[in-house]
Amino acid sequence: MRKTVTGRRLFSREFKIAAVRRVLGGEPIGTVAQDLKIAVSLLWEWKKRVLQLGEDHLYDIGARPGRKRVNDSSENQARRIEELERLVGRQQAEISFLETALHRVEERRREKKNAGGAASSK
Numbered sequence: 001m002r003k004t005v006t007g008r009r010l011f012s013r014e015f016k017i018a019a020v021r022r023v024l025g026g027e028p029i030g031t032v033a034q035d036l037k038i039a040v041s042l043l044w045e046w047k048k049r050v051l052q053l054g055e056d057h058l059y060d061i062g063a064r065p066g067r068k069r070v071n072d073s074s075e076n077q078a079r080r081i082e083e084l085e086r087l088v089g090r091q092q093a094e095i096s097f098l099e100t101a102l103h104r105v106e107e108r109r110r111e112k113k114n115a116g117g118a119a120s121s122k
Contacts, residue, residue: 011038016058019043020050 003009015036022032023043033040049057 013058016046017050017055020047020055020058023047024050 019032019036019038020043023029024047029043029047030040033043036043046058
């Protein structure tokens, strides 16, 4: 294992593949991460990449130049667009609900003002 100038650890491709193979072999991901002294989230990302793209897409240091990153695939982009469209739809529904509620509150305020009683002089 090497380290960068900033002190971050760099794992070899072989190390990553061996770790993922242990998880795919049935060992709990937390146990493997603890044994190798790495974050569970990091091991999870390696496993996800192997399952989606294969072991050839685990690199020594990040993504190789000239290759697409995993998150840039058209399938992932389409999934992200769908997710964002659902979010926009929910937000539109919330805005519509809040506008309706605001109009009702304003109508009730107007009704109270025109109740016929004398206005306070204070």
